[in-house]
Amino acid sequence: MVRDVSRGLRVGICLAVLLAGGIQVSVAFSRSLIPYRIDGTLRRTGVVTDSHQQLLTLTVDKTTYEVDDTRVAGIRIGRHITKDPWSATMLLDGRKPFRLAVGDEVFRFLLLTVLACSAAWLLTGKAGRGAGDPDETS
Secondary structure, eight states: OOOOOOHHHHHHHHHHHHHHHHHHHHHHHHTTSTTOOEEEEEEEEEEOTTTTTSOEEEEETTEEEEEOOGGGGGSOTTOEEEEOTTOSEEEETTTEEEEOOOOHHHHHHHHHHHHHHHHHHHHTSGGGSOTTOTTOOO
């Protein structure tokens, strides 16, 4: 007779999947710059070399951020950027608002996390075994 994985182990597996997915979602979300406080002068922008020009770098004073919003490449070098933490708006030179967007990658990782957790739950229970398992008794 094939035995089910214990409920505690199933929950543990799902929590591990959620943790890994949560880390991926938070890393992708940080690329929106929304979590950060920024106050400084834009020194340079660039492209992350292995990202097929989907990720850019934004260097403000001595801090370099990875961003997934390609519109930041259009910000003129030398502009002063201010932004409060958890705000979706940067101010350029204290007067021109620049709205930040959450990248598509955040939503893709979120969906992938939910699907992976659901699959882990289903595959570790009775539904994960093939129907008509010859070793199973009803």
